[in-house]
Amino acid sequence: MTITEPTAGTGGHDLLPGDWEMVIGLEVHAELATATKMFSPAANTFGGEPNTNVHPVCLGLPGTLPVVNRRAVELGIRIGLALECTVQRCVFARKNYFYPDMPKDYQISQYELALNVDGRLELADGSVIGVERAHLEEDTGKSTHVGDSGRIHDAGYSLVDYNRAGVPLIEIVSRPDLRDPEQAKSYVEELRAILVAVGASDGKMEEGSLRVDANVSVRPAGADELRTRCEIKNVNSLRSLGRAITYEARRHVDLYEAGDAPRQETRHWDEEDGRTRAGRSKEEAEDYRYFDDPDLVPIDPSPEWIEEIRAALPALPRQRRQALIERGAPAAGAALAVERDLDGLAMAAIEAGAEPERTVTHVANNLAVDGAESLDANHFAELVTMETEGALTATQAKQVLADMVETGRDPATIAADKGFEAMDTGELETLLDQVIAEHPDEWSRFKEGEAKLQGMFVGQIMKATKGQADGKLLNQLLGRKAAE
Amino acid sequence: MSDPIAAPRTATDIAAAVADGSVAAVSIVEDHLDRIAADDGEIHAFNTVAAEDARQAAAEIDAAIAAGTAVGPLAGVPIALKDNFCTSGVTTTCSSRILQDWVPPYDATVVERLRAAGAILVGKTNLDEFAMGSSTENSAFGPTRNPLDTSRVPGGSSGGSAAAVAAGFAPLSFGSDTGGSIRQPASLCGVVGLKPTYGAVSRYGLIAFASSLDQIGPFSTTVADAALAFDVIAGHDPRDSTSIDRKLQAVTPALGAGVEGLRVGIVSELTARDLAGFEPEVVDRATEAAEALGDAGAKVEEVSIPSAIAGLAAYYMIAPAEASSNLARYDGVRYGRREPGVNTAAMMQASRTAGFGDEVKRRIMLGTYALSAGYYDAFYGKAQRLRTRMIEDFERVYADFDVLLSPTSPCVAFPFGAKADPLTMYYNDVCTIPSNLTGHPAISVPFGTGADGLPVGVQVMGPMLAEADLFRVATVLEQAAPPATPPSGASR
Numbered sequence: 001m002t003i004t005e006p007t008a009g010t011g012g013h014d015l016l017p018g019d020w021e022m023v024i025g026l027e028v029h030a031e032l033a034t035a036t037k038m039f040s041p042a043a044n045t046f047g048g049e050p051n052t053n054v055h056p057v058c059l060g061l062p063g064t065l066p067v068v069n070r071r072a073v074e075l076g077i078r079i080g081l082a083l084e085c086t087v088q089r090c091v092f093a094r095k096n097y098f099y100p101d102m103p104k105d106y107q108i109s110q111y112e113l114a115l116n117v118d119g120r121l122e123l124a125d126g127s128v129i130g131v132e133r134a135h136l137e138e139d140t141g142k143s144t145h146v147g148d149s150g151r152i153h154d155a156g157y158s159l160v161d162y163n164r165a166g167v168p169l170i171e172i173v174s175r176p177d178l179r180d181p182e183q184a185k186s187y188v189e190e191l192r193a194i195l196v197a198v199g200a201s202d203g204k205m206e207e208g209s210l211r212v213d214a215n216v217s218v219r220p221a222g223a224d225e226l227r228t229r230c231e232i233k234n235v236n237s238l239r240s241l242g243r244a245i246t247y248e249a250r251r252h253v254d255l256y257e258a259g260d261a262p263r264q265e266t267r268h269w270d271e272e273d274g275r276t277r278a279g280r281s282k283e284e285a286e287d288y289r290y291f292d293d294p295d296l297v298p299i300d301p302s303p304e305w306i307e308e309i310r311a312a313l314p315a316l317p318r319q320r321r322q323a324l325i326e327r328g329a330p331a332a333g334a335a336l337a338v339e340r341d342l343d344g345l346a347m348a349a350i351e352a353g354a355e356p357e358r359t360v361t362h363v364a365n366n367l368a369v370d371g372a373e374s375l376d377a378n379h380f381a382e383l384v385t386m387e388t389e390g391a392l393t394a395t396q397a398k399q400v401l402a403d404m405v406e407t408g409r410d411p412a413t414i415a416a417d418k419g420f421e422a423m424d425t426g427e428l429e430t431l432l433d434q435v436i437a438e439h440p441d442e443w444s445r446f447k448e449g450e451a452k453l454q455g456m457f458v459g460q461i462m463k464a465t466k467g468q469a470d471g472k473l474l475n476q477l478l479g480r481k482a483a484e
Numbered sequence: 485m486s487d488p489i490a491a492p493r494t495a496t497d498i499a500a501a502v503a504d505g506s507v508a509a510v511s512i513v514e515d516h517l518d519r520i521a522a523d524d525g526e527i528h529a530f531n532t533v534a535a536e537d538a539r540q541a542a543a544e545i546d547a548a549i550a551a552g553t554a555v556g557p558l559a560g561v562p563i564a565l566k567d568n569f570c571t572s573g574v575t576t577t578c579s580s581r582i583l584q585d586w587v588p589p590y591d592a593t594v595v596e597r598l599r600a601a602g603a604i605l606v607g608k609t610n611l612d613e614f615a616m617g618s619s620t621e622n623s624a625f626g627p628t629r630n631p632l633d634t635s636r637v638p639g640g641s642s643g644g645s646a647a648a649v650a651a652g653f654a655p656l657s658f659g660s661d662t663g664g665s666i667r668q669p670a671s672l673c674g675v676v677g678l679k680p681t682y683g684a685v686s687r688y689g690l691i692a693f694a695s696s697l698d699q700i701g702p703f704s705t706t707v708a709d710a711a712l713a714f715d716v717i718a719g720h721d722p723r724d725s726t727s728i729d730r731k732l733q734a735v736t737p738a739l740g741a742g743v744e745g746l747r748v749g750i751v752s753e754l755t756a757r758d759l760a761g762f763e764p765e766v767v768d769r770a771t772e773a774a775e776a777l778g779d780a781g782a783k784v785e786e787v788s789i790p791s792a793i794a795g796l797a798a799y800y801m802i803a804p805a806e807a808s809s810n811l812a813r814y815d816g817v818r819y820g821r822r823e824p825g826v827n828t829a830a831m832m833q834a835s836r837t838a839g840f841g842d843e844v845k846r847r848i849m850l851g852t853y854a855l856s857a858g859y860y861d862a863f864y865g866k867a868q869r870l871r872t873r874m875i876e877d878f879e880r881v882y883a884d885f886d887v888l889l890s891p892t893s894p895c896v897a898f899p900f901g902a903k904a905d906p907l908t909m910y911y912n913d914v915c916t917i918p919s920n921l922t923g924h925p926a927i928s929v930p931f932g933t934g935a936d937g938l939p940v941g942v943q944v945m946g947p948m949l950a951e952a953d954l955f956r957v958a959t960v961l962e963q964a965a966p967p968a969t970p971p972s973g974a975s976r
Contacts, residue, residue: 060813094809104813291805
């Protein structure tokens with residue numbers, strides 16, 4: 001068990017009126033990257049013709065019984081260990097409610113005893129968010145409403161696709177430790193990176209394999225209390241998450257300042273209108289009648305199995321970023337390199353002697369992820385060194401890099417082939433004087449302050465040198481000559 | 485009744501005769517289909533008779549034997565299955581309007597195993613809707629009549645399967661037992677009925693009533709046939725997570741082992757003469773059965789298990805609670821009956837209102853209430869604690885006894901409508917429910933007659949996986965049973 005430390009976060013002061021702060025907890029659902037569904041032999045694949053990835057078990061046909069997918073449990077444990085949770089004996093329970101895209105009209109989930117409890121997640125900025133639990137459950141199908149215009153005489157109907165029904169999910173519930181929308185977004189980004197890193201999920205928010213619900217409340221800044229929260233659903237992107245949290249927190253503040261108070265409810269984010277709306281009313285509030293699923297037996301992962309999974313865990317994003325930073329890479333570049341999964345290449349190049357900052361810049365900005373895995377780390381290190389030692393300009397280095405990825409040749413050969421030799425200042429100055437002589441009018445207008453003409457001069461030089469001129473040096477020269 | 489079928493009559497004898505080629509499976513099947521055609525109009529044991537499928541399966545068995553191919557232990561044996569077993573391509577209704585025309589796309593594990601053993605499905609038998617009842621009067625398609633006295637119920641909920649064997653429609657049938665639904669109708673119809681250890685037989689493909697209590701078992705006219713059937717259907721199934729994951733010993737070899745030295749306990753709470761609803765003849769037969777076992781060398785003693793009676797209350801919380809969830813899926817969306825509604829919720833509500841009968845609705849409501857927020861601890865939680873205590877009590881008793889004895893049902897077959905009050909009907913399960921709550925096996929064996937010459941069944945209970953001991957005791961009781969005098973109602 002780990003103790004949650006106090007978190008950073010601005011409290012959203014800049015977003016809220018008065019002396020209020022936000023209290024945010026997130027529930028993240030992620031689809032697990034298994035071959036088959038949580039309790040059924042049907043394939044777990046995205047897309048496909050409706051109702052083709054189905055089997056009597058995930059259709060909930062009478063007489064069928066669920067059997068736990070061992071791989072889903074293993075991925076669940078990986079996630080639990082990556083989030084520093086206690087992995088424990090767990091029990092599947094039924095969550096009972098009627099819904100047409102849920103084949104059994106109950107969802108198999110975990111209620112009192114979850115697979116993973118009491119974890120923590122450290123964000124890129126060093127703040128630590130508590131993880132209450134991460135439990136396994138099954139996904140529902142999808143309904144499409146046809147002809148549902150809302151007009152009373154419109155004969156609407158619904159189509160249901162059960163391809164997604166029974167897909168394994170992990171629900172990761174944070175503690176209410178988040179204090180502003182940016183922090184909430186970085187929590188989701190970090191969690192997503194972990195899920196991808198441990199191979200548990202593809203983490204695609206746009207395909208719905210990662211879904212986020214936000215529990216939002218507010219309180220006087222610095223207070224300890226937890227006030228009434230609302231659960232915001234239907235948040236489909238990180239941007240929406242930030243907007244929805246801000247809207248909801250302001251709504252709460254408005255209510256309190258008007259002498260009123262929010263009531264605990266589920267609300268839906270309306271992306272178009274930029275506001276949340278109440279879901280089902282209190283009268284319809286569900287009693288899920290949870291009870292242990294008698295069709296399943298408790299899962300009690302052995303300590304040996306847990307240790308085996310722990311030993312096979314890959315380095316986590318936080319550890320990988322840290323490793324690059326310790327070798328001298330700037331934090332932002334390191335983060336991007338890890339996000340793009342190219343930190344291994346960067347590290348190898350740095351170890352081969354490349355300058356860390358230039359190395360991560362290339363990895364973060366100039367390398368396409370596709371093909372980069374074929375890049376030889378020593379060649380890459382040579383390229384960075386050629387650039388930092390002045391043998392290549394930044395522009396030339398980018399071109400050589402692209403050629404390296406394409407052909408696999410070494411940078412020196414490519415540079416020689418392309419005729420790349422860094423020009424010294426003298427050559428460039430001579431060339432610039434010629435161009436100025438050819439364009440006297442423009443030059444005097446430029447000297448008088450018509451700054452946009454700088455592009456014309458740079459363009460002429462680049463044309464004459466076939467792009468080999470050092471842009472930074474050229475700009476310095478232009479500035480100096482104009483001031484003469 | 486039509487003329488008796490020429491020998492062989494039992495599953496054991498039929499399988500032997502078919503296997504050695506002395507009788508054709510097709511003629512066995514035709515004999516039984518004839519009998520069904522003649523008498524089932526009155527008895528109504530069957531919801532569906534699969535005559536053509538049965539003839540074809542029989543022809544295949546005969547062809548296999550002619551070709552010298554090895555056949556299974558039930559080759560050519562006609563079987564009837566309770567209409568809550570999923571049978572691929574054969575309508576499976578649970579005797580409910582909500583599944584009236586539903587045809588499963590798959591076979592239950594038990595059905596697969598029976599087919600692989602050479603058994604021939606002749607039809608699907610009537611039951612109390614979704615197995616909820618003790619008389620088969622709750623079927624949406626009308627009641628089944630007791631073949632021994634057609635003015636009386638066959639018991640339930642597997643009344644159709646019990647009646648099918650008693651009427652000679654099939655030598656072997658199968659039912660499900662959640663609170664006594666195999667043993668009680670076996671007792672009322674004068675046949676053998678086994679509820680195996682929970683987890684000994686796969687539930688995959690058995691349409692659930694109460695998942696933690698349901699168990700599949702056989703009906704037969706002889707103890708040996710029940711043992712043969714159990715050996716075919718028992719064993720681990722990876723598709724049922726509650727299935728016992730170990731190799732089970734065959735029980736057939738234990739049949740003749742006798743009861744010398746076996747420790748037999750008579751449960752005093754279930755044989756007390758002052759218990760309401762217990763007919764004195766029924767208690768007498770149980771006492772005589774114990775004496776017969778003593779004569780055969782068993783050590784017989786009375787034993788008190790106070791929680792045994794309390795099982796009834798726990799059962800009628802736990803079973804409806806599980807049922808309320810298991811039966812949620814019948815909502816008109818994917819299969820089964822659908823009634824129109826202005827929106828999805830209204831459609832679901834209308835379909836369930838029209839599709840379920842009163843007893844099913846009653847139990848769904850009871851169960852929903854028992855699981856509701858604020859009531860869970862007082863009802864469902866308390867019932868589970870009582871169940872745990874009962875298991876401990878029985879385990880403790882089984883440290884000193886190999887098997888326990890009691891009547892199966894407090895009474896013999898009763899007339900239609902005699903127990904219209906649900907609580908009176910529920911009380912009928914008092915002797916059988918403990919074994920469902922504990923998960924232990926129990927068998928009902930005919931042992932003489934009670935009021936009006938109707939059969940009485942004696943129940944033998946044992947600890948987990950003690951089926952072999954139950955069959956040893958049942959065989960001795962079968963041999964010691966007083967000759968059955970046919971009741972007046974049988975002379976039709």
